Amino acid sequence: MSATPVLALRGISKRFGAVQALTDVDLEIHPGEVVALVGDNGAGKSTLVKAIAGVSPADEGSIEWNGKPVRIDKPHDAQQLGIATVYQDLALCDNLDVVGNLFLGSELTARGVLDEVEMERRARTLLATLSIRIPSVRIPVASLSGGQRQTVAIARSLLGEPRVVILDEPTAALGVEQTAQVLDLVERLRERELGVLLISHNMADVRAVSDRVAVLRLGRNNGTFSVPDTTQEEIVSAITGATDNVVTRRNARTAGAAPTASTTSPTEVQQ
Amino acid sequence: MTTGTPTGGAPTSGPSDRTAAGDGGQGSQLTKTAGADGGGPAQAAVASVDPRLLVRERGFAGYLDDLLRRVRTGELGSLPVIVGLIVIGIVFQLQDSAFLSANNLSDLFVQSAGTGLIAVGIVFVLILGEIDLSVGSVSGMSAAVLAVLNINQGMNEVLAMVLAILTGMAAGAVHGFFFARIGVPAFVVTLAGLLGWNGLMLQILGPSGTINLDDDGVVAQLTNHYFADKVWAMGLATVCVLAFLGFSLLDARRRKAAEVPSRPLSEIVLRTVVVAVPAYAAAFVFNSYKGLPLAVVVFVGVVVLGDFVLRRTRYGRQVFAVGGSSEAAGRAGINVSMVRITVYALAGTMAAVGGLFFASQINAANQSSGAGSLLMNCIAAAVIGGTSLFGGRGKTWSALLGALVIQSINSGMALLGTGSAVRDMITGAVLLAAVVIDSVSRRTQKTAGRA
Numbered sequence: 001m002s003a004t005p006v007l008a009l010r011g012i013s014k015r016f017g018a019v020q021a022l023t024d025v026d027l028e029i030h031p032g033e034v035v036a037l038v039g040d041n042g043a044g045k046s047t048l049v050k051a052i053a054g055v056s057p058a059d060e061g062s063i064e065w066n067g068k069p070v071r072i073d074k075p076h077d078a079q080q081l082g083i084a085t086v087y088q089d090l091a092l093c094d095n096l097d098v099v100g101n102l103f104l105g106s107e108l109t110a111r112g113v114l115d116e117v118e119m120e121r122r123a124r125t126l127l128a129t130l131s132i133r134i135p136s137v138r139i140p141v142a143s144l145s146g147g148q149r150q151t152v153a154i155a156r157s158l159l160g161e162p163r164v165v166i167l168d169e170p171t172a173a174l175g176v177e178q179t180a181q182v183l184d185l186v187e188r189l190r191e192r193e194l195g196v197l198l199i200s201h202n203m204a205d206v207r208a209v210s211d212r213v214a215v216l217r218l219g220r221n222n223g224t225f226s227v228p229d230t231t232q233e234e235i236v237s238a239i240t241g242a243t244d245n246v247v248t249r250r251n252a253r254t255a256g257a258a259p260t261a262s263t264t265s266p267t268e269v270q271q
Numbered sequence: 272m273t274t275g276t277p278t279g280g281a282p283t284s285g286p287s288d289r290t291a292a293g294d295g296g297q298g299s300q301l302t303k304t305a306g307a308d309g310g311g312p313a314q315a316a317v318a319s320v321d322p323r324l325l326v327r328e329r330g331f332a333g334y335l336d337d338l339l340r341r342v343r344t345g346e347l348g349s350l351p352v353i354v355g356l357i358v359i360g361i362v363f364q365l366q367d368s369a370f371l372s373a374n375n376l377s378d379l380f381v382q383s384a385g386t387g388l389i390a391v392g393i394v395f396v397l398i399l400g401e402i403d404l405s406v407g408s409v410s411g412m413s414a415a416v417l418a419v420l421n422i423n424q425g426m427n428e429v430l431a432m433v434l435a436i437l438t439g440m441a442a443g444a445v446h447g448f449f450f451a452r453i454g455v456p457a458f459v460v461t462l463a464g465l466l467g468w469n470g471l472m473l474q475i476l477g478p479s480g481t482i483n484l485d486d487d488g489v490v491a492q493l494t495n496h497y498f499a500d501k502v503w504a505m506g507l508a509t510v511c512v513l514a515f516l517g518f519s520l521l522d523a524r525r526r527k528a529a530e531v532p533s534r535p536l537s538e539i540v541l542r543t544v545v546v547a548v549p550a551y552a553a554a555f556v557f558n559s560y561k562g563l564p565l566a567v568v569v570f571v572g573v574v575v576l577g578d579f580v581l582r583r584t585r586y587g588r589q590v591f592a593v594g595g596s597s598e599a600a601g602r603a604g605i606n607v608s609m610v611r612i613t614v615y616a617l618a619g620t621m622a623a624v625g626g627l628f629f630a631s632q633i634n635a636a637n638q639s640s641g642a643g644s645l646l647m648n649c650i651a652a653a654v655i656g657g658t659s660l661f662g663g664r665g666k667t668w669s670a671l672l673g674a675l676v677i678q679s680i681n682s683g684m685a686l687l688g689t690g691s692a693v694r695d696m697i698t699g700a701v702l703l704a705a706v707v708i709d710s711v712s713r714r715t716q717k718t719a720g721r722a
Binding site for chain 1: 522
């Protein structure tokens with residue numbers, strides 16, 4: 001793992017009206033590393049992803065790309081840098097075939113005419129290098145299973161040769177086998193020296209593939225853990241705030257110390 | 272519902288070795304592949320051919336097999352309408368032997384051009400999953416604009432035609448703007464257009480209400496000119512067939528070079544024959560009467576051009592994408608509003624062109640231009656031809672086939688001397704049948720995991 005993170009967030013804050021969704025969040029992603037971003041509902045995961053993807057830029061804080069400060073103000077900026085985002089709800093066109101979906105928005109043309117042959121050849125090559133198994137690249141995406149659709153969505157994000165891939169809940173609503181397929185794919189992304197940011201609720205998935213776990217709680221960093229050295233209980237307690245609850249806050253108050261976390265209201269504006 | 276497709280159980284009881292589409296019924300194979308990929312030395316498992324690929328046996332048997340599979344899973348395409356055309360032909364021929372005469376068929380084809388041209392625009396709108404109710408009024412308005420500019424104002428006829436068509440395009444763009452940018456439902460916008468443009472047409476025509484066109488003008492020639500020399504019809508058929516064969520062979524060679532699956536020679540020959548038979552049959556029919564009609568050349572040309580745009584250009588891909596999922600299309604960087612506005616502008620343009628053909632048939636623009644059952648006929652033509660009302664699927668060829676069905680019924684009924692009452696009831700029943708087929712095939716496709 002190289003010393004310079006490919007993507008580093010420093011002190012990211014985001015406010016929606018009266019709600020402080022993110023406060024001073026730091027995050028680093030290195031090449032060839034899978035970082036899991038976990039947190040309870042409303043912890044600010046989606047907001048952070050949107051800030052990285054340029055969908056809704058952060059109010060404060062800086063973003064570094066290969067050590068150099070950059071600005072991400074719109075989705076195009078993120079794509080130009082090499083950040084690909086695969087959203088939870090996939091965003092595939094059911095009526096188009098696999099090739100059509102893979103190249104949607106960046107179709108290859110020869111003299112103004114769609115170059116179906118070249119697109120199909122590249123699609124096959126891409127799917128083969130990722131060991132993605134799909135019955136045919138010429139069937140409508142509607143006929144694929146949930147896991148196959150997810151792998152198509154991830155494969156599509158790779159066409160732009162990104163350096164960092166953000167996967168928002170890639171295994172939500174998938175069966176056991178499909179989840180395994182997607183996790184295999186995540187590992188293959190790591191082998192290709194890509195930085196992967198994996199947002200997930202599923203502790204088993206997180207522990208299965210990620211190298212580090214970054215926990216968000218109420219819009220703040222609540223610890224970064226190295227997966228091999230951490231038990232699941234430690235991560236869960238960081239997510240739920242088992243170390244920070246009514247009882248501990250009362251203890252802290254009665255002990256005379258100022259409560260910290262309780263000053264920020266439960267945040268998050270759901271998308 | 273000529274093809275009683277078995278609905279439930281298609282994914283499992285179907286040819287599961289062949290149509291390994293969903294994940295049902297191949298658990299063992301999936302586990303096998305997942306196991307092979309899971310370990311570290313997974314790279315060795317990169318097989319060039321997936322065992323679950325939809326393999327088609329080479330040659331004719333495989334082609335037939337594939338066709339049957341498509342029908343079973345609800346991918347009916349144009350099959351019902353072709354069967355319908357044949358049934359209509361047989362029924363009317365038994366009633367009146369004049370129906371399949373060269374004279375009647377040629378006239379029927381020419382008269383279907385107006386409906387069909389408007390239906391081409393409707394096909395684009397239906398692929399978006401929307402509807403355009405204004406095409407009848409827009410077609411009438413374009414005829415009125417042409418008549419007023421050319422006859423009353425004495426403008427050059429070709430220039431007047433261009434302006435009339437641009438009027439239609441502008442009207443369509445207005446619909447598209449209110450739908451795409453303001454977010455008014457397309458149904459309501461085009462309903463307003465239906466009323467509004469009709470009113471504008473009456474306004475333009477003025478008190479006289481009818482303006483007769485020049486008998487020898489360009490517009491009059493649209494449906495009255497025939498390329499009498501037999502070379503024209505045969506030549507055009509030959510050019511079309513050779514072009515089809517040439518592009519098929521070229522495509523197959525490129526595919527082979529790129530090592531992606533290509534059609535075998537036998538299949539290309541078969542497909543060419545399937546194209547050649549109706550092409551030469553039509554040429555023969557036209558030559559038995561007055562020759563190749565100009566209207567047919569324009570109509571078929573527009574259909575072929577529209578098909579090319581839809582299937583072979585980036586714009587066509589965007590239209591399908593917006594029709595499939597506007598959300599996904601937008602995230603993929605497609606300008607959804609632009610696609611919607613241009614599609615409505617195109618529908619308006621085609622409505623105007625169709626209006627000129629209707630004006631040509633009666634050689635006048637009058638207050639009833641674009642009124643009556645015209646709008647419904649155009650939408651019905653697109654749907655009867657096999658374009659889905661649910662969006663995301665369709666071909667411009669369905670406009671051609673659907674318009675032929677509508678005009679065949681009209682023509683047959685006229686031959687039999689039945690009134691418009693019976694004709695409308697039958698057209699309505701055919702439209703209902705087409706929509707039922709569309710709905711059922713969509714449901715079948717869903718159960719077969721293909722919608």
